[in-house]
């Protein structure tokens with residue numbers, strides 16, 4: 001599984017929530033189009049969306065569920081039941097928030113349940129400490145997904161430094177978060193990532209449109 005992802009691109013097929021692209025059929029089409037364009041894997045949020053993508057593509061699927069909790073800032077796959085549901089829907093890899101913030105269930109229990117159900121575990125980390133902890137607990141993949149998202153402000157650039165730090169730990173590394181250009185994706189691999197996830201720049205039409213719109217507005221000519 002990881003061999004197929006090595007030195008490759010993974011496309012996160014997560015539309016803007018509640019937007020016009022937010023439907024399982026469109027997400028399945030996004031997954032198919034990503035594979036047609038050369039992606040070796042896809043990342044998909046939501047059990048119904050994973051099931052739709054599974055019916056459309058044969059490549060590895062990283063599944064997540066985002067849950068808004070009142071009692072915890074952790075959103076990405078907080079419960080063991082989410083892991084079971086994602087694997088039943090066809091996810092090969094389950095990604096889980098692996099930051100050290102308060103959470104309803106432990107990272108260790110999520111890893112255990114993932115392995116019991118034959119999945120691979122991706123730890124969505126925010127810093128080196130999270131990665132070292134997840135590796136110790138038995139994570140199969142360390143992702144930089146949460147870097148910049150546990151603080152009040154999010155930098156514009158991706159965290160290539162963390163990619164370099166993770167690459168020295170010896171566990172499979174996925175660079176994720178703000179790889180918004182082909183050059184940045186290439187730099188992720190050059191910095192030691194085994195694979196790179198690109199999301200918004202490929203599959204969030206509204207976000208990409210806004211980048212172009214802002215650039216046009218910045219010219220400062222009145223309409």
Ligand SMILES: CC(=O)N[C@H](C=O)[C@@H](O)[C@H](O)[C@H](O)COP(=O)(O)O
Pocket residue numbers: 012014064145146149176177178179180197198199200201
């Ligand atoms: C922090 C968080 O919740 N990240 C989420 C994780 O699945 C997604 O919203 C991101 O789109 C994904 O990580 C890909 O990143 P980008 O869209 O920057 O290429």
